[in-house]
Amino acid sequence: MELSFEDFGPFEGRVWLNCAHQGPIPKVAVQELMEAVAWKVAPHHLTNSEKFKAVPQRLRTALGNLVGVPGEEIILGNSTSYGLHLLANGIRWKSGDEILLVKGDFPSCILPWLALEKLGVIVRYVEPRNHVLQSEELVENLTPQTKLLCTTSVHSFSGYSIDVDAIGKICQTNGIKFILNCTQALGARPLNLASTSVDAIVGGGHKWLCGPYGTGFCWMRNSLLDSLEYNQAYWLAMQSADDLGGKQTNLSVRTDLKARAYDVFGTANFFNFKTWTASIEYLLAKGIDQIAAYDNSLVSHFIDGIDLERYELISPPSGPSRSTLIFISHRSSDFNDKIYQELKQAKVDVAYRTGNIRLSPHLYNTTHDIDHVLSLLNAFSNVR
Numbered sequence: 001m002e003l004s005f006e007d008f009g010p011f012e013g014r015v016w017l018n019c020a021h022q023g024p025i026p027k028v029a030v031q032e033l034m035e036a037v038a039w040k041v042a043p044h045h046l047t048n049s050e051k052f053k054a055v056p057q058r059l060r061t062a063l064g065n066l067v068g069v070p071g072e073e074i075i076l077g078n079s080t081s082y083g084l085h086l087l088a089n090g091i092r093w094k095s096g097d098e099i100l101l102v103k104g105d106f107p108s109c110i111l112p113w114l115a116l117e118k119l120g121v122i123v124r125y126v127e128p129r130n131h132v133l134q135s136e137e138l139v140e141n142l143t144p145q146t147k148l149l150c151t152t153s154v155h156s157f158s159g160y161s162i163d164v165d166a167i168g169k170i171c172q173t174n175g176i177k178f179i180l181n182c183t184q185a186l187g188a189r190p191l192n193l194a195s196t197s198v199d200a201i202v203g204g205g206h207k208w209l210c211g212p213y214g215t216g217f218c219w220m221r222n223s224l225l226d227s228l229e230y231n232q233a234y235w236l237a238m239q240s241a242d243d244l245g246g247k248q249t250n251l252s253v254r255t256d257l258k259a260r261a262y263d264v265f266g267t268a269n270f271f272n273f274k275t276w277t278a279s280i281e282y283l284l285a286k287g288i289d290q291i292a293a294y295d296n297s298l299v300s301h302f303i304d305g306i307d308l309e310r311y312e313l314i315s316p317p318s319g320p321s322r323s324t325l326i327f328i329s330h331r332s333s334d335f336n337d338k339i340y341q342e343l344k345q346a347k348v349d350v351a352y353r354t355g356n357i358r359l360s361p362h363l364y365n366t367t368h369d370i371d372h373v374l375s376l377l378n379a380f381s382n383v384r
Contacts, residue, residue: 005364005366006027006144007026007027007028007084007364007365008024008026008027008364009024009143009283011024013347014348015347015348015349015369015372015373016246016349016364016365017348017349017350017359017360017361017369017373018243018349018358018359018360019206019207019208019324019360019361020156020184020208020324020351020358020360021207021351021360022213023187023206023207023208023209023210023211023362024077024210024281024364025210025211025212025275026210026278026279026282026364028278028281029171029210029211029275029276029278029282030275030277030283031278032275032277033209033212033271033275034273035170035274036270036271036274036275037271038351039051040048040125040270040271046270051270051330052236052240052241052267052269053268054267055267055269055270055273055277056076056263056268056269056273057071058219058274058277058278059076059273059276059277060072060074060076061275062280062281062284062354063217063219063280064189065284066186066209066280066283066284066288067186067191067192067193067201067219068191068192068193068194068195069193069194069219071171071257072258072260073219073222073258074217074218074219074259075217075218075219075220075260075262075263076217076263076264077202077215077216077217077218077263077264078202078214078215078216078264078272079108079204079214079215079267080108080181080183080202080204081108081112081216082202082216082218082232082264083201083202083203083204083216083217083218084108084109084112084150084179084181084202085112085340086195086218086228086230086307087179087200087202087218087220087228088112088113088115088116089112089114090228090229090230090262091148091224091227092227092229093116093119093120093121093147093178093216094120095103095119095120095331096121096122096145097120097121097122097145097147097148098121098122098123098124098143098145098147098314098377099113099116099121099122099123099124099146099147099148099149099150100124100125100126100127100130100134100138100142100148100149100176101113101123101124101126101149101150101151102126102128102133102145102151102152103123103125103126103127103128103156104127104128104155104294105151105152105155106152106155106156106157106181107159107236108181109128109150109151109152109181110370112255113137113150115266115360121265122145123383124141125156126138126141129180130157130159130160131150131155131157131158132152132158132160132161132162132321133151133162133165133167134163135163135166135167135170138167138171139170142170142174142176146174146176146284147176147177148176148177148178148179149167149171149176149177149178149179150179150180150181151167151179151181151182152180152181152182152183152184153181153182153184154184154185154324154325155184155324155325156157156184156325156353157327157353157354158314158315158325158327159314159316159322159323159324159325159326159327159358160315160316160321161185161316161320161321161322161323162321163199163320163321164180164196164198164305166272168196168198169197169199169306170349171197171199172197177199177200177224178197178198178199178200179198179199179200179201179202180198180200180201180202181202181203181210182202182203183202183203183204183208184207184208184210184323184325185208185323186203186209187207187208187209187210187283187288187291187323187362188208188292188295188324188362189288189292189295190288190289190292190293193219197344197374199220199221199224200218200219200220200221200224201219201220202216202217203216203218204216205217205276205279208324208362209276209279209280209283209349210270210279210282210283210362211272211275211276212271212275212276214272215272215273215276217370219264220257220259222258224293225258225259225262227246228262230262232262232265233253233261234261234262234263234265234267236257236265236267236268237254237257237260237261237263237267238251238253238254238257242285245346246372247363278343284307284374286363291362291363295324295361295363296322296324297354298324298361298365298367299322299324299326299361299366301370301371302326302359302361302370302373302374303317303326305326305370305371305374306374306377307377307378309331310330310331310365310378311328311329311330311331311377312328312329312330312331313326313327313328314327314328314329314356315327315328324360324361324362325358325359325360326358326359326360326361327353327356327357327358328356328357328359328377329355329357333356335353335380336352336355336357337352339357339377339380340352340357342372342376342380343357343376343377343380346376348372348373348376350373
């Protein structure tokens, strides 16, 4: 993959190794943002209703290309949670239905379902033996009442990745809806929905997809989409601003909109969606497979260089369960917070999660960045 590290930044003299929290937008996306700002500075640019159609449609197309589905099947949101709430509140539940969640999963994957307990829905946790759900653990925990499983593809607090295909096939065989949060994976590893047994995915745009905060999307199979009962009738999905020029007639709710019926309100979010589209298109042009290979090489470079006599690797060292999230702990874990603060003082940005140090490199990082943080960590390893 041909990378130009000048496509990002400047980072103000800092090393950003915290993409799992916020991914920086590339310069091509900044240009799109500036054009959107110019439209609002001189708002006569926004009297053309075609922009209100073209901006969200371009984003749908980019997201569809990212995950291997037609763009019209994409539901535009403002977060990962948007799609999860749409599903939780749109699926028809009956008392006694059971939802399986994973103990220790990210809160966005848990909270929307808990609110269903007042309807008599049973929420049950599976406590995995090694951070994330394994296929055999899923089989062990199924009951005739199990209707849905929701979990993350990459665990935010350990860096472990699940076997999406194996879990999806079990769910499909048992008639269980499989909802997958892909926020910590999309942009850093490929996903082709045509070859998976997932019923719905949700994702946020501000991490590995290098978009603005306040962006997200959802996709679900047509059978699941058609089964939703969710009261949403956004006027700009039903008509266009051009329709306001004529004589008002009796309004009616369109039933032919499919996924578009559930888009977040304000789909022509020029600042966010125009910018995010450019970021996704940039990543697609570089090639997600190539980005995944490069990111993986950065992770390997770090693991090869860390002093394992002084640091424990919490995330997987190799294999299919390894992701782009690296978790380490000093052998004396009480030092982790101090090491985190020292890295921040040295202008190296990582994350501190559940008592461990998390590094998350992406395509704008270099091996020099990795070598720099390794030298600092080795120097800090004797901190007292």
